Amino acid sequence: MPVSASPPADAGRQSEPPADVAALIPLVRRIVEARVGNHPAADDLVQETLVRVLAAASRVEPGLLEPYAIVTARNVIASLWRQADRQRRNQHRVVDLRPAEEPDEQVLAVEEQSAVAQALARLSDREREALVAHEVAGEDTHALASQTGSTPGAVAAQLNRSRARMRVEYLLALENADPPTERCRPVLLALSSGDRRRQREVDAARHVLECDLCARLSQPLMERGQQRDDEVHISVTSDADVVAARQGARELASRLGFRATDLTILATAVSEVTRNIVRFAGSGEVVVELVERPRRGVRVTARDTGPGIHDVEQALADGYSTNAGLGLGLPGARRLMDEFAVVSEPGHGTTVTMTKWLQEG
Amino acid sequence: MTPGPALVSILRQGAYLIASVHTALDDSQMVRFQDDLIGEIGRARSRGVIIDVAALDVLDSFGSNTLRSIAEMARLRGAVTVIVGIQPDVALAMVKLGMGTGSVPTALDLEEGLEYLDRHVQHSPAASARGGERSR
Numbered sequence A: 001m002p003v004s005a006s007p008p009a010d011a012g013r014q015s016e017p018p019a020d021v022a023a024l025i026p027l028v029r030r031i032v033e034a035r036v037g038n039h040p041a042a043d044d045l046v047q048e049t050l051v052r053v054l055a056a057a058s059r060v061e062p063g064l065l066e067p068y069a070i071v072t073a074r075n076v077i078a079s080l081w082r083q084a085d086r087q088r089r090n091q092h093r094v095v096d097l098r099p100a101e102e103p104d105e106q107v108l109a110v111e112e113q114s115a116v117a118q119a120l121a122r123l124s125d126r127e128r129e130a131l132v133a134h135e136v137a138g139e140d141t142h143a144l145a146s147q148t149g150s151t152p153g154a155v156a157a158q159l160n161r162s163r164a165r166m167r168v169e170y171l172l173a174l175e176n177a178d179p180p181t182e183r184c185r186p187v188l189l190a191l192s193s194g195d196r197r198r199q200r201e202v203d204a205a206r207h208v209l210e211c212d213l214c215a216r217l218s219q220p221l222m223e224r225g226q227q228r229d230d231e232v233h234i235s236v237t238s239d240a241d242v243v244a245a246r247q248g249a250r251e252l253a254s255r256l257g258f259r260a261t262d263l264t265i266l267a268t269a270v271s272e273v274t275r276n277i278v279r280f281a282g283s284g285e286v287v288v289e290l291v292e293r294p295r296r297g298v299r300v301t302a303r304d305t306g307p308g309i310h311d312v313e314q315a316l317a318d319g320y321s322t323n324a325g326l327g328l329g330l331p332g333a334r335r336l337m338d339e340f341a342v343v344s345e346p347g348h349g350t351t352v353t354m355t356k357w358l359q360e361g
Numbered sequence B: 001m002t003p004g005p006a007l008v009s010i011l012r013q014g015a016y017l018i019a020s021v022h023t024a025l026d027d028s029q030m031v032r033f034q035d036d037l038i039g040e041i042g043r044a045r046s047r048g049v050i051i052d053v054a055a056l057d058v059l060d061s062f063g064s065n066t067l068r069s070i071a072e073m074a075r076l077r078g079a080v081t082v083i084v085g086i087q088p089d090v091a092l093a094m095v096k097l098g099m100g101t102g103s104v105p106t107a108l109d110l111e112e113g114l115e116y117l118d119r120h121v122q123h124s125p126a127a128s129a130r131g132g133e134r135s136r
Helices: A009-013 A018-023 A025-036 A042-056 A065-094 A103-122 A125-135 A141-148 A152-175 A184-193 A196-201 A204-210 A212-224 A239-256 A260-281 A312-316 A329-336 B027-044 B061-076 B088-097 B110-120 B125-130
Strands: A231-236 A284-291 A297-304 A339-345 A349-357 B008-013 B016-021 B048-052 B080-084
Touching (some): A018 A065, A025 A042, A042 A065, A103 A125, A141 A152, A152 A184, A184 A204, A204 A284, A204 A297, A231 A239, A239 A260, A239 A284, A239 B027, A260 A297, A260 B061, A260 B088, A329 A349, A329 B088, B008 B027, B027 B048, B048 B110, B061 B080
Antiparallel strands (some): A231 A284, A339 A349, B008 B016
């Protein structure tokens, strides 16, 4: 081992002969080994210690060189631990932030790619060209508009529709699913584009309640839309949800400035229709939203996928009930609200829509 | 039992029970309240019951119905029931809904409710001396 075989050049001029230092080698080695064992840096530590002792040999009183070497060895070892510790703590700062590629990542990437390709393939040629020109080639809407003899606004709207369709087709390709009904695609498209009028036209909310595939796919589609704060969704499966629904409705309506009396009336009506869901259908949802037109008010929509009501007229008549209650559920709610409509399809479920207008002034 | 603060409390006050609802109750909690209260009437040999519903957010068909059932069951067990604390908004909603408490007596607040019971519960000296349950 080449330990202190050749002392630094200036050591020769110093009064202490290197021989003294060389005699310390076994001692230093023992100390180092006792503390770090077979650490790969053990030899380096011995070297380091001896270099320091050599450098200081002229300043150390004769006879004290041995204790000096012992202390130096300890310090050198301590600083090794400190460095190791500091490195461990700072490791994350120098680490490559991209995580190591997992074995399945490649597979996922391929799936993702094929899904995008499939989705693109399902677009019409014109749609695809415009989308690629805009997203990939980076052409702006003005350039695209002048090419097709259209206006930038129309191009932007068309691009938005294409993106919405692309999202739907991508999710379908990724799930490797064919929509089970012909209603699925229009519903998903309406959800993807965030077009509320269209969603109502195709009765998207009801379809999502009924169709498992659309329920699953609608999650990512809805997430990207900004959360509306003038709407409350309550999914209803148990008694406790009845209370949640009526309190949600009351809270939302109070923001619009409803009087306390009307808030209680609204809450009571919501309680009645929500209870009907729990009792007759088992599960469903209640959506409470603020409306601006034709007047300001609160609209409550209660949907379920239960057995449906065979005779709506009869269900709305006072005293009718199939649940041994007093039959006040629907007719009572109708009396409490300003507008009230029931649509029911036996075997598919019931939708109750009711509105309370804000009494201005 | 439900964790957190009690939803209802049923307190004994002499020959009466005072049952207070502290928060909005859902249907199953309402039914449990009914069962607890009817059970307590027997245990406490109560002659009168006051149900304080001031904290209920709504009294819909189920809520009103349950209160009526409680009152009728209590009557069959020999106790007079009075409902107190129906808020004006809740009262209006109940009328619009077409719901009421039927023949169950009501009073404005706890004080009026106690007064009502004092007037309508027969205190036979023998019964109160034994803490008995004979209703008449």
